[in-house]
Amino acid sequence: QAEALMRAEQLAAVGRISAQIVHEVRNPLSSIGLNVELLQDGFETARFATPEDAAEVKDLISAVTQEVDRLADVTEQYLRMARPPRPDLDPRDVTAVLDTVLDFTREELERAGVEVVRDFALDTPHVLADEGQLRQVFLNLLRNSREAMPSGGRLTIVTRPAEDAVEVTVRDTGQGMTEDIRQRLFEPFFTTKEGGTGLGLAVSQQILQVHGGSLSCQSIPGQGTAFVLRLPRA
Ligand code: ADP
Ligand code: MG
Numbered sequence: 001q002a003e004a005l006m007r008a009e010q011l012a013a014v015g016r017i018s019a020q021i022v023h024e025v026r027n028p029l030s031s032i033g034l035n036v037e038l039l040q041d042g043f044e045t046a047r048f049a050t051p052e053d054a055a056e057v058k059d060l061i062s063a064v065t066q067e068v069d070r071l072a073d074v075t076e077q078y079l080r081m082a083r084p085p086r087p088d089l090d091p092r093d094v095t096a097v098l099d100t101v102l103d104f105t106r107e108e109l110e111r112a113g114v115e116v117v118r119d120f121a122l123d124t125p126h127v128l129a130d131e132g133q134l135r136q137v138f139l140n141l142l143r144n145s146r147e148a149m150p151s152g153g154r155l156t157i158v159t160r161p162a163e164d165a166v167e168v169t170v171r172d173t174g175q176g177m178t179e180d181i182r183q184r185l186f187e188p189f190f191t192t193k194e195g196g197t198g199l200g201l202a203v204s205q206q207i208l209q210v211h212g213g214s215l216s217c218q219s220i221p222g223q224g225t226a227f228v229l230r231l232p233r234a
Contacts, residue, residue, distance in 0.1 A: 010197060017078075024074045028067040035063045087130035087210055091234035094127050094134070094166055095120045095159055101138040102157075109142070113152025120159045127166050127231040133207045134231075137215075140200035141170045141227050147193065148174025148225060164233055165213065171226040176219045185217065 039060050042048045048057055102116065109116060145155050153173035160167045177185070177192075184190045186205045191198030201215075208215045212232045219225040 010199070014197060014199070021074075021078055025071060028071045028074075032064050032067045035060045035067075087133055087207070089128050089130060089211075091126040092129045092131055092134065093124070094129070094168060094231065095124050097129075097131060097134050098138060098157060098159070098168070101135055101142060105139070105142050105146075109146060109155065112146050112149065114146055114149055115152075115154045117154060117156040119156060121161060123161060124159045125161050125166055126234040128234045129211055129231055130207075133211075137204040137207055137229070138170075140204045141229075144200060145170060145172035145174060145225070148172055148176075153224075161233075162230065165230045166233060168229045168231070169226055170229070171224060173224040176221040176223050176225050178221055182217060182219050186215075 039057065042053070042057070042060075047053065098118075098120070102118070106116075142155070149155075149172055155173075156169070156171045158167075158169040158171070160169075181192060186201050187198070188202040189198040190202075205215045208229060208231070213230045215230075216228050217225065218228070
């Protein structure tokens, strides 16, 4: 129930922000359209034939430039707003973070008939990460895996030390995905689910990039999916 509430709030927030962006982009766009139309008319009817007309042309063009600048400002502002807050980087035990997330998803996984296999390397080095953001990433991946296994299956979580990183693999035996979907899954708002937000993986990838890590995906339709996450060592 708490999950449904959070989801409803997220959706409402996305709707509000989208409406606001549309509103702020529509006005400059229509003004640009209008001015360009005036320019077009002027040239087509040869009204801009004399050198004196140059001033009018200049005014119209500068109106367009001004609106383009405003659009750039607005989009930049929204981008800045949408970026995740700067991570609070500290050395963390990634296996402990995984266990915390597993603890509070255990019940929903069990109910969905998902068996969890924990394959953590004993000597998993600490990573440099923001614990809250890392939890959010794992939660997104676990949830997607559960949703990909509607009639149950196996979820395997592996941690391995790599050269200057730690690699975490989250693998499921779910429906997998076609190449088309695999190519688009990190796009914001891309979803194949009814009522999906399409934000889970976009946000997760962004979080990892800000951490200097990466998130990639391999999948075979009908067999399953693996997400591989790399985080820099502390
Ligand atoms: P959402 O879960 O809201 O759809 P996500 O960004 O979390 O948004 O995922 C985007 C899409 O990627 C999903 O709609 C689904 O098609 C695909 N996907 C993600 N994880 C998996 C997975 N483990 N197995 C199969 N498909 C997946
Ligand atoms: Mg998701």
